[in-house]
Amino acid sequence: MSPLPIGRLAKLTDVKVTTIRFYESIGLLPEPLRTHSDRRIYDEGDVRRLGFIKHARQLGFAVEAIRDLLELSDHPERVCDSANAIAQEQLAAVDAKIAQLGALREELVRMTAAGCSGPAASCRVIESLSDHGLCSGDHEPMAGPVSV
Amino acid sequence: MSPLPIGRLAKLTDVKVTTIRFYESIGLLPEPLRTHSDRRIYDEGDVRRLGFIKHARQLGFAVEAIRDLLELSDHPERVCDSANAIAQEQLAAVDAKIAQLGALREELVRMTAAGCSGPAASCRVIESLSDHGLCSGDHEPMAGPVSV
DNA sequence: CTGCATCCTCTAGTCGGTGGAGGATCAAGG
DNA sequence: CCTTGATCCTCCACCGACTAGAGGATGCAG
Numbered sequence: 001m002s003p004l005p006i007g008r009l010a011k012l013t014d015v016k017v018t019t020i021r022f023y024e025s026i027g028l029l030p031e032p033l034r035t036h037s038d039r040r041i042y043d044e045g046d047v048r049r050l051g052f053i054k055h056a057r058q059l060g061f062a063v064e065a066i067r068d069l070l071e072l073s074d075h076p077e078r079v080c081d082s083a084n085a086i087a088q089e090q091l092a093a094v095d096a097k098i099a100q101l102g103a104l105r106e107e108l109v110r111m112t113a114a115g116c117s118g119p120a121a122s123c124r125v126i127e128s129l130s131d132h133g134l135c136s137g138d139h140e141p142m143a144g145p146v147s148v
Numbered sequence: 149m150s151p152l153p154i155g156r157l158a159k160l161t162d163v164k165v166t167t168i169r170f171y172e173s174i175g176l177l178p179e180p181l182r183t184h185s186d187r188r189i190y191d192e193g194d195v196r197r198l199g200f201i202k203h204a205r206q207l208g209f210a211v212e213a214i215r216d217l218l219e220l221s222d223h224p225e226r227v228c229d230s231a232n233a234i235a236q237e238q239l240a241a242v243d244a245k246i247a248q249l250g251a252l253r254e255e256l257v258r259m260t261a262a263g264c265s266g267p268a269a270s271c272r273v274i275e276s277l278s279d280h281g282l283c284s285g286d287h288e289p290m291a292g293p294v295s296v
Numbered sequence: 297c298t299g300c301a302t303c304c305t306c307t308a309g310t311c312g313g314t315g316g317a318g319g320a321t322c323a324a325g326g
Numbered sequence: 327c328c329t330t331g332a333t334c335c336t337c338c339a340c341c342g343a344c345t346a347g348a349g350g351a352t353g354c355a356g
């Protein structure tokens with residue numbers, strides 16, 4: 001268990017130093033031991049935990065969901081119903097997002113298909129945006145606007 | 149051209165009152181005329197402009213992109229090359245996002261497929277998150293984590 | 297004339313970080 | 327021993343695109 005400074009942990013996990021400190025501040029990572037000069041020292045367990053967090057974030061889990069998943073991971077004797085429920089919810093959210101983006105894609109394709117090159121007055125893109133009636137209108141977001 | 153108070157504009161366009169004021173503050177909507185008691189008054193032109201903005205936001209265009217598109221819409225005599233370029237970029241961004249979410253979906257499906265019901269120690273979800281090697285690893289985000 | 301809806305400004309919070317200022321400490325080379 | 331540059335520390339502000347609430351003024355209907 002060689003002691004790692006924060007920069008080594010950052011490189012090992014490919015998570016930025018500032019992000020590691022941020023995760024500590026919101027309680028996803030425990031407060032680590034410190035050297036006599038107040039520098040954080042980590043170990044292999046921290047590498048695993050941070051890897052877990054990173055992987056979960058890549059999958060789009062919210063921090064609160066990750067908090068619950070870590071709780072469960074810390075207590076392997078508990079039943080894992082909630083872990084499954086959280087993952088199912090995330091899957092549903094991803095499915096919804098994919099469907100929504102598919103609809104957006106359709107309209108963007110229609111808008112750009114013409115590949116106009118004249119004045120903006122006759123631009124298909126501007127025109128489409130001006131008049132919602134020109135498009136199918138089935139691309140309404142289900143919850144807030146789309147963050148692409 | 150009946151004068152509309154902000155609440156009417158909000159209902160007509162299905163954009164919240166606070167959001168309208170926000171759009172004004174960042175310069176997407178011009179500062180409207182005011183009544184003697186300092187209330188904003190809008191007209192049909194504002195309905196159209198806000199509709200344009202709303203539609204563009206639904207398609208995932210960033211505010212800065214919308215600013216450019218509005219510029220062009222305000223000057224129909226200019227060439228529309230940039231409008232097309234902006235829309236093409238947005239389409240590419242949406243395509244990338246869809247591809248990425250597809251990969252995430254795959255892993256979430258794998259994780260949840262087993263539908264475990266025992267202790268967390270043997271939970272497929274927890275296990276998958278702990279050990280990135282268990283999944284294909286091809287779901288790396290191309291630019292930052294995924295906002296679902 | 298009362299009461300409620302709508303409007304105003306201003307501030308702060310959301311989420312998940314990112315970046316910088318200003319200063320302390322460490323490790324290596326001369 | 328001294329210097330140099332990398333790394334570390336805390337604290338605070340900022341990003342995008344809003345959203346929510348405080349605290350107060352105004353408009354309109356009964």
